[in-house]
Amino acid sequence: LNEETYSWLKEQTAHPKTVAVGEIGLDYYWDKEPEVQAAQREWFVRQLALAGETDLPVIIHSRDAAEDTMRILKETGRFREHPGVIHCYSYSPEQAKEYVKMGYCIGVGGVVTFKNAKKLKQTVEQISLEHILLETDCPYMAPEPHRGTRNDSSNLSYVAARIAEIKGVSVQEVEQTTWENACRVFGVR
Ligand SMILES: [Zn+2]
Structure with a gap:
C-alpha cells in the first residue's frame, strides 16, 4: 500500500456493491522482517479506521500474528455491533x-x-x-x-x-x- 492505493481503496468503499473492507490484517508468515511487519501494522490501523469511517465490517486476515492482531483490534476495531469476520x-x-x-x-x-x-x-x-x-x-x-x-x-x-x-x-x-x-x-x- 501507499497513499495513492489507499485513496483508491477509500473510493471503493463508496461502491454500492461493497459490503466490507477486506481482507485486511497481518501476515507474519510471509513477512518476517521487523520493518515490514511494522508497516503492515500501520496500514492495518489505517484500513480499520477507513472501515470505521465508512461504517463497513471488516474481513480480517491474520497469520502467525495472533497477539498483534488481537491487540490492534481491541485498540481500534470495536466500531460496530457486528464488526466482521x-x-x-x-x-x-x-x-x-x-x-x-x-x-x-x-x-x-x-x-x-x-x-x-x-x-x-x-x-x-x-x-x-x-x-x-x-x-x-x-x-x-x-x-x-x-x-x-x-x-x-x-x-x-x-x-x-x-x-x-x-x-x-x-x-x-x-x-x-x-x-x-x-x-x-x-x-x-
Ligand atoms: Zn486470507
Whole structure:
C-alpha cells in the first residue's frame, strides 16, 4: 500500500456493491522482517479506521500474528455491533471466544475437514453456530475429499457437513444459521 492505493481503496468503499473492507490484517508468515511487519501494522490501523469511517465490517486476515492482531483490534476495531469476520481462523479456541465476545464471527473453511485440524475442530465445538461463517478461501484450502485441488464454493457442502457433525446438528441448520450470520455481518439480504 501507499497513499495513492489507499485513496483508491477509500473510493471503493463508496461502491454500492461493497459490503466490507477486506481482507485486511497481518501476515507474519510471509513477512518476517521487523520493518515490514511494522508497516503492515500501520496500514492495518489505517484500513480499520477507513472501515470505521465508512461504517463497513471488516474481513480480517491474520497469520502467525495472533497477539498483534488481537491487540490492534481491541485498540481500534470495536466500531460496530457486528464488526466482521476473522477469516480462515487458525488460532486457539480461547482466542476465538475472545473474538466472539467482541462481536466477531469466525470464518471456517476446508481446513475443518482435515484430519490434523485439532484446534479448528475445538474452536467449532466451543463457539456457538451463531458466530460461524462458511468460507472457501478459494482457490486454496479445498476440503476433503478434494484436498489439494483448486477450491470453489461448490465444495462448501463438505465444510457444512463437517461442522454439522462436530456440533451434532443437521446440515440444514448449519446452512441456515451461517447464511443468516453472513446477512447480519454484511448487512445484506
Ligand atoms: Zn486470507
